[in-house]
Amino acid sequence: MRDVWIAGAGMTRIGKRSERLQALMTEASLAALAVAGIEKPDAVVIATMNPEEFVGDGNFASNVATYMGFAEVPALRIETATSSGAAALYAGFAEVAAGLHRTVLVVGGEKMTHLSTPRVSEIIGRSIDAYERSYGATMPALAGLITRALMARHGVGLREISQVAVKNHAHAARNPYAHFREPVTIEAVMESRVVADPLRLLHCCPISDGAAAVVLTSERAAVRIAGIGQGTDTLAVRHRHELTSFRATQAAARAAFQMAGLGPERVDFAELHDAFAPFELIALEDIGLVPPGKSGGATLDGETAIDGRLPINPSGGLKARGHPLAATGIAQVVECVWQLLGRAEDRQVSGRVALAHSIGGLATNNWVTLLEAQ
């Protein structure tokens, strides 16, 4: 298997955007290609979760490749719900690792803010098991259920969960690409309106538009994809053995660490999937970045802050950088690359090994990617 390197990374500002999805994906792609010094990649892998229903276009690999001026470049689309970006990175990785292509542009994006929140919620809700959906389950409702179970465990209360949001908003305030750039206080988080008890508005990520892209290559570059792993779980949450840890994350981390030949103690910083603030705490423990039961305390103690021992979500995370679904898994990797190259400006952290973690659906299809500066 050939080594796979990242030759360029780029993204759009995340937020409420007026541009078309094709334009957002092109902006991110051209930024990544410019850094890589490549005019035209050998192949394109795109990620969008549901362009048919979000923007009314299908055949989206051909659609966006044509829009970019790459009509003759092989392009395909990957989808694993909200982790589609990470899955596309994997598919591009496989193409380069197999020697099928030398340079592959991987780009993910989503455009949702032009739709009403109930309509967005309905479309995203198709990721949930149909039987659970028939009882009115939505993503926030299931996340609320999981959060309640988590709070029954020692060391995780509303304060710990809320501190995740406070921290990530503080990070995003330093990130010009972020959806939200205003810090929030813990009181504001704890007093924001209830979305799905015990989750409040400021525990939840926003609906965001945006795109992110990386250029993969078989030629040596400054950052290598050291490991990439996928983990899966039952579609139905009611069929899980446990609610307060995600088997899909555990399996993805195991696979990524095994491929990279290193362990969680080697990770210097990470971008974790905090679509709901408590999910960051669950991921910290599932990946082995903090010992079981210690994620709440580590967060309150500032260990995971940008100036802490193990900075988590220096970008602001899904919570505050924003969550344009299929862009997110790639945006996390873009942030890691920028950090590893020392190009993260006001939010710069130090380190040589970075980890990105993406959740698809309600933790049915998760990915962990390890990036190493050379």
Next chain:
Amino acid sequence: MRDVWIAGAGMTRIGKRSERLQALMTEASLAALAVAGIEKPDAVVIATMNPEEFVGDGNFASNVATYMGFAEVPALRIETATSSGAAALYAGFAEVAAGLHRTVLVVGGEKMTHLSTPRVSEIIGRSIDAYERSYGATMPALAGLITRALMARHGVGLREISQVAVKNHAHAARNPYAHFREPVTIEAVMESRVVADPLRLLHCCPISDGAAAVVLTSERAAVRIAGIGQGTDTLAVRHRHELTSFRATQAAARAAFQMAGLGPERVDFAELHDAFAPFELIALEDIGLVPPGKSGGATLDGETAIDGRLPINPSGGLKARGHPLAATGIAQVVECVWQLLGRAEDRQVSGRVALAHSIGGLATNNWVTLLEAQ
């Protein structure tokens, strides 16, 4: 790059099916796995063109993997419109070729017949360039335009085009998996009602339900994927240099033949994408299976019939075996494997090299796969 072999192949009967899409995909998968002697693959790649709108479910890789009892097996979804099955085969091929997985189940399926024809047409129509769509362009309308241009060329008239349908219906009559099992006369084809002038009903493939699956492996088996290539073109038909040949097919064939190290003269039989009967004639010439301008004559002369020099669509093709969108690219490969292994019963042809050709959208994203019996 490791060699990639097909250890098992299976499919459902194609047609109007009452089962859920998940059940159809499971039926095909279990058949392929049984032939391969594998209980559980290392990974799954699924293809569906638009499960959200066709059946109301998203996150479909997790959905169908869970349904199959493979909730803990890594699964992802690939989409390139109507060629999604072929694209999934490519993604699975890359995973095995790179050494990421040893056995990969690739399964494609679609369920559409429960919807009205206008609704199916609307969903499939999202594959078309939005500007052309805004003038009422549908797949049959664009295919009619292309057919009219084709008929302006020497050697292709309504009789040649109609003979493709007659031939493929005759083949399907021998295929227990086919949607249509009644032969049709050339008069019946030429007198069937006009769908999009000059295309008549019996020049067009039906709306079908069904699924098909193959098991890929890095261990030597009886059939090898000798080559697989993708070709693409502009989304908008009006931006093409030519209407009567498809650049996407030409590029896909070139890439597949190059990987396999052989040329079109080595192909013993083929499954070609005849969603509209004239497309079989275009593909014959684009792939180089017959010389330019000779496809009409070769068809009238019986060269491409099941007992001819170069049997085309022994399964009955999309025209008569049926076209369950994302299943089709895999169903073609299943037919080729069965033929190569001498298991095609009443429709058996002879040969050691088979070719499968799949069109995505209006020839925006095409694939050619070469299969070789060892």
